[in-house]
Amino acid sequence: MTASTSSGTVRPARLVVTGAGGQLGQELLRRAPDAHALGRRDLDITDAAAVAAAIEPGDVVINCAAFTAVDRAESEVAAAFAGNETGPAVLAAACARVGARLIQLSTDYVFAGVHDRPYETIDPTGPVSVYGQSKLAGEQAVLKLAPDAHVVRTAWVYAGRGSDFVATMVRLERERDTVNVVDDQLGAPTYAADLAAGLLELAGRPDAPRVLHATNAGEATWFDLARAVFEGVGADPARVRPCDSSAFPRPARRPAYSVLSHRAWDDAGLTPLRPWRVALEDALSRLSD
Numbered sequence: 001m002t003a004s005t006s007s008g009t010v011r012p013a014r015l016v017v018t019g020a021g022g023q024l025g026q027e028l029l030r031r032a033p034d035a036h037a038l039g040r041r042d043l044d045i046t047d048a049a050a051v052a053a054a055i056e057p058g059d060v061v062i063n064c065a066a067f068t069a070v071d072r073a074e075s076e077v078a079a080a081f082a083g084n085e086t087g088p089a090v091l092a093a094a095c096a097r098v099g100a101r102l103i104q105l106s107t108d109y110v111f112a113g114v115h116d117r118p119y120e121t122i123d124p125t126g127p128v129s130v131y132g133q134s135k136l137a138g139e140q141a142v143l144k145l146a147p148d149a150h151v152v153r154t155a156w157v158y159a160g161r162g163s164d165f166v167a168t169m170v171r172l173e174r175e176r177d178t179v180n181v182v183d184d185q186l187g188a189p190t191y192a193a194d195l196a197a198g199l200l201e202l203a204g205r206p207d208a209p210r211v212l213h214a215t216n217a218g219e220a221t222w223f224d225l226a227r228a229v230f231e232g233v234g235a236d237p238a239r240v241r242p243c244d245s246s247a248f249p250r251p252a253r254r255p256a257y258s259v260l261s262h263r264a265w266d267d268a269g270l271t272p273l274r275p276w277r278v279a280l281e282d283a284l285s286r287l288s289d
């Protein structure tokens with residue numbers, strides 16, 4: 001990754017991570033500790049003047065900032081669109097103005113979830129939630145405003161920390177005899193560390209297609225993932241019981257099927273992310289790190 005300065009000299013491009021305090025931002029910084037980290041307190045991505053001041057020519061900006069509370073988005077529509085559409089649009093315009101490159105994260109929830117085969121990058125979108133609609137609006141703004149930008153859709157991201165799904169299952173395994181987990185949504189669980197590695201590879205590949213999908217390989221329901229977590233920590237997976245989404249009514253609808261095809265990623269010669277079960281084993285083995 002290099003960038004030309006106004007004096008014509010070539011320097012390594014600066015990697016900038018916005019939303020650096022979040023799950024993916026933290027994982028990127030673990031892998032790229034020299035990156036210029038901008039957490040929410042350092043940079044609100046909806047603040048055009050602050051964004052313009054923060055971005056330099058030649059930067060590669062990985063935008064991990066987003067309004068990610070899927071259920072809250074249903075009632076906090078303006079906040080969801082501010083974080084997921086306005087913010088990325090502001091970043092994209094600033095990057096285009098100075099010759100920086102933006103990598104914008106998006107989601108499997110831009111799709112309606114009615115397929116029975118993995119969604120290609122060019123398949124029609126049709127979000128069924130406010131969160132999905134706001135992320136799609138962000139994608140469209142970025143692609144329109146920044147000709148060099150990439151949009152990377154990912155899904156079901158966990159690091160095994162805090163209150164993410166994997167960390168929650170590890171905790172519930174200790175606290176409960178049995179756990180009911182929904183078995184009627186199919187997606188691709190994705191280890192944040194693997195996604196971070198893929199994004200860093202993409203940072204050096206300005207030639208890659210503009211819209212890409214990056215998730216661990218394979219597919220699973222939340223129930224499959226929960227059982228794999230129990231197995232991974234040496235517990236009896238039969239303690240995880242399947243149930244329907246109707247058992248856990250939530251404000252936002254989720255797509256029933258949101259597996260993403262990696263064809264564009266693979267065709268670009270980017271390193272495929274490993275199968276989700278292998279990644280999960282690795283994640284669980286690092287929990288005590």
Ligand SMILES: NC(=O)c1ccc[n+]([C@@H]2O[C@H](COP(=O)([O-])OP(=O)(O)OC[C@H]3O[C@@H](n4cnc5c(N)ncnc54)[C@H](OP(=O)(O)O)[C@@H]3O)[C@@H](O)[C@H]2O)c1
Pocket residue numbers: 018019020021022023024025039040043044045046063064065066067068082083087105106107108135153154155156157158
């Ligand atoms: N996690 C998943 O399962 C998943 C799945 C598909 C796609 N994605 C996408 O992947 C990306 C990273 O997600 P993540 O899991 O790392 O989310 P996360 O842990 O919720 O991190 C998002 C970060 O963005 C910050 N933020 C929110 N609004 C901001 C603003 N206006 N300016 C600056 N920072 C702001 C948040 O700060 P506060 O905490 O202070 O609000 C938080 O630190 C997002 O684009 C998300 O849509 C995630």
